[in-house]
Amino acid sequence: MKKRVLALGAMIAVAAVSCSRNDANELQPVGANEVEIVNVLSQNNVAQEDTLFFKAKAGQGSTFVWSVDGKDAVGSDSTFKFISSDLGEHTITVAATKYGVKSSSKATVSVYGKYKYGTFILNEGNMTTENGSLTFISPSGVVTDSAYLKANGTELGNVTQDLYINRNKIYIISQNGKKNAVGSSFNNDGLLVVANAETLKKEAAFNDELATLSWPTHVAVLDEENVILRDNNGLYKFNTTSKVLTFIKGSKSAAKMTMAVSNNKIFAAAGTKVYVVEPNKDTITYALDMKATVSGVLRASDxxxxxxxxxxxxxxxxxxFRDYSLIKANEVSAGSVSAGFGATPGITAKGDTLYFSGAGTKIYRHIFSVGTTEFMVDAKTMVENANIVYNNIAVHPVTGEVYLNTIKAYGMDFLKNNTSVFNFRDKAALSANYKNHTRFPAGIFFTYAFN
Known part of the structure; x- marks a missing residue:
């Protein structure tokens, strides 16, 4: 009798355990072993070395394994930080395990070059002792000094003056190339450097091919066969494929000033005229006489x-831009549109709104549609050591903020400098001020401004 009771008890115990296990599975809600990836920042695109955050949603008690492009990544938490220097699309996968049951979920992200979006400050450098350099400010305000050097391990030419971005390539021209101002040989990549516009990795450098140039200062690009260069003699067409340099007849006296590109044409200031250059031609197409000294030429948003x-x-x-006729001319009632001593235009524009400072610290705004001009701010009242403006202001084509480069003084005081960002939406406000990053800045260039 005792044995029967014991046997019956054992059967009841086994049945109870089995029931408990079945109940655990039956009580598990539908989909409890499924996993979902949450893109915390809701961004599918990210710059090299920037971070995206992902979170796995799964049943409580799940364990996780993350992988990128099929390779297991470090970490088994429910959250994952994605950072990559490899361009292109990447697949992020999380595998979740619970009660021995596995499930997985995927997300796709695209990585673009670190320098694809943002602001470049091109620096001449101290012409007798150092090469030119490139400073980059990301959209979030992170500054990278000597960006080209960091990307390549080599430097830009001596006294870099201008840059242009075309078809994902950045073209950077220097005045002296491998020789500095006193004729000493410098170790650098030379007169014209072509690099990937997203990564700044050098693709080509030209020196001997451009040996006939006399102090080149500016570059504008229609395509690889029509790279337009300006020097003391005028304008040249350089074919980077055949490496042939051709002087453009009629372009003598082209000014030391940024050229504008619109609708596959180059527009270049030249005294009282604006020269027009078209692709595959070795003579200027047109010389528009403005009847007064030209201080700036820009492409308008239209x-x-x-x-x-x-x-x-x-x-x-x-x-x-089609027939070179005058659409409208406004008189400027205050301030100065002079380009000053530098090599950048005396005006900068976003839509119908233009800004100018006459290469000084006092910034003015002109609304072209109504013809009004107003004083906005004197940078000296808001920025320490803003004594000398080094090349002209530039307005951001997306945010509308105005950027200004200043230095304290010449000599070693050029090391005390500012890149100041002004917001004029309500009243003059200093949005940001980046201290001591420039070295005689040749210009401000927004990646968004190039086609």
């Missing part, structure tokens, strides 16, 4: 051309 002229009165004009 494809037409802004031209500023000094004199009495100073004017800002809009020129039709």
């Amino acid at each position: 494809g037409n051309i802004w031209v500023s002229t000094t004199g009495s009165p100073a004017k800002i004009s809009k020129i039709n």
